[in-house]
Amino acid sequence: MFITPAYAQDAAGAAGIMTSGLVPMILIVAIMYFLMIRPQQKRLKEHKAMVEALRRGDQVVTQGGILGKVSKVQDDGILEVEIADGVKVKVMRATISQVLSKTEPAASA
Missing domain, CATH: 1.20.5 (Single alpha-helices involved in coiled-coils or other helix-helix interfaces)
Known part of the structure; x- marks a missing residue:
């Protein structure tokens, strides 16, 4: 109910x-x-x-806005980037935000 x-x-x-x-x-x-x-x-x-394909001579931009050219690639995740004539800095691979220009791969003989 x-x-x-x-x-x-x-x-x-x-x-x-x-x-x-x-x-x-x-x-x-x-x-x-x-x-x-x-x-x-x-x-x-x-x-x-992109970061794995980096090689010597590539023009890159870091996350901090620094422009430079890769002068040396090390195996442990560190790149040596030349930001001015004779001025080289070491940066981590992961801090590269953009690749401006790629270098051509060396011709194999």
Whole structure:
């Protein structure tokens, strides 16, 4: 006699309400992945490939805005960059933000 419709619902009705709240959450996560996470991973992959392809003679820009020419490439992730005549600095490979001009690979004989 005093039973409200909320108490009279069966278990199937409660499960429908639960899944209707779950679908928008899944959509939000999917949209976040495709709009934010995936492009960032692609950008990181491209940057890693660019840094790995650095060689002597390349014109580069560091994250600090320093322009220079790579004069020496070391195996431990350090580059020697000439920023002026006779002025060479050592920088980490990861701090290179852009390669302005690439040198041609040496012709193999």
